[in-house]
Amino acid sequence: MVNNTSRFLASRRGFLWLGAGLAGNAALPAWAQTGFPAAGRPIRIVIPAPPGGPADILGRALGNFLSAQLDGVPVIIDSKPGGASVPAALNVARSAPDGYTLLLGINTTHTQVPHMFSKPPYDPFKEFTPITQVYRNGSILVAHPSLPAQNLTELIALSKASSEPIPAGSPGPGTNGHLYIELLNQQYGARLNHVPYKGSADAMRDLLGGFTKVQFDSPATSLPHIKGGRLKALAVTGPTRLKELPEVKTGREAGYPALDITGWMGFFGPAGMPPEIVARLNGALVAAIRRPEIKAQFEPLGLDLTGTTPAEFQAIVRNDYEAWGRIIKQTGVKLD
Structure with a gap:
């Protein structure tokens, strides 16, 4: 037979055990409690x-x-x-x-x-x-080596003087590359003909082949070709120069602040x-x-x-x- 004191101690131990368990659960990280x-x-x-x-x-x-x-x-x-x-x-x-x-x-x-x-x-x-x-x-404005322009200012001047717009590739409609092209056309008077592709790989293939002449592209895909002499960099977008291309000016430095993004x-x-x-x-x-x-x-x-x-x-x-x-x-x- 369990007396009242024993019952009290047993119930108290059970309460403390339960309380410790609850406290331990509360101490778990919140994400752990979600499973x-x-x-x-x-x-x-x-x-x-x-x-x-x-x-x-x-x-x-x-x-x-x-x-x-x-x-x-x-x-x-x-x-x-x-x-x-x-x-x-x-x-x-x-x-x-x-x-x-x-x-x-x-x-x-x-x-x-x-x-x-x-x-x-x-x-x-x-x-x-x-x-x-x-x-x-930032993106890099890259050009095929055959294009007679060494920077963004020369590209815009060349496009204005050409009888036909310069073909400019992009990974597809509505991409960064497309919008940068239209920005140069609308705000700075360039004459670039947008040529959309189904992804960066296809656009880069035709640029390397000379079917298009320029495009805005990510450093990840452009830098190896620039370093290998297969492409040349005309400008970079964003507020700072790329440390991998310290000699290439930003759009803002070249006088085109709309490219500062x-x-x-x-x-x-x-x-x-x-x-x-x-x-x-x-x-x-x-x-x-x-x-x-x-x-x-x-x-x-x-x-x-x-x-x-x-x-x-x-x-x-x-x-x-x-x-x-x-x-x-x-x-x-x-x-x-």
Whole structure:
């Protein structure tokens, strides 16, 4: 028979045991209490670019380190190129906000596309959750060696004097490369004929072959050709010169301040993601971005690796959304 004192002590021990268990659970990180990520359940990273390109290579490299940061959960790369990045963005926006579907978006998806449709296909702020910016970088205005222009000023003068517009390639309608071309035409009187391709690889192939003469391209794909003498650099966009091309002026330095804008890539999820999961993904992705192996592989390609907080990334998206909106309104570029 258990007396009252024994009952009290037993119940007190049970209460203290229960309290300790609850306190221990409360001490766990918030993301741990969500059960994210579940062991064996894959995370899918959607990339609005074809396999083998710079975005795909970066996405796969980060995916490997993201998997390691998240205790080995599988990470799958899902390439969805074309359609001005709309199919890829919509695929993620319509997915469950559980952290298992992410978009490795470019500035095109969130700061340009919504301005280029009479009826925007999605709201970049209401339908997505920003997680972190991966990098920012300027573009390089590159030219085929046969073009008799050594800088941006000479290119514009040459285009004005030519009997036919100079063919200028881009990865596709509505891309950074397309908008920069139209900006030079509309604001600075250049005569460049836009030639759209289905991705950076196709555009670069024809530029190297001399079928087009100039294009704005990422440092990742252009620098090897510049260093190999197969292309020449006329200018760079953004506020600062590339450390890999210290002799090449920025657009602003050359007298064309409208080119003072950069591109970027970053991770987004669908709207409505729990803050705990966003924080878990942000921490893991920022750690991956800052890995020495990632820096060694991608910084020499002209990428300024960042790794921001979600709030910082949201502010960047908002600022660039307004800036590109003004440019698109001025150039009149539409995709419908």
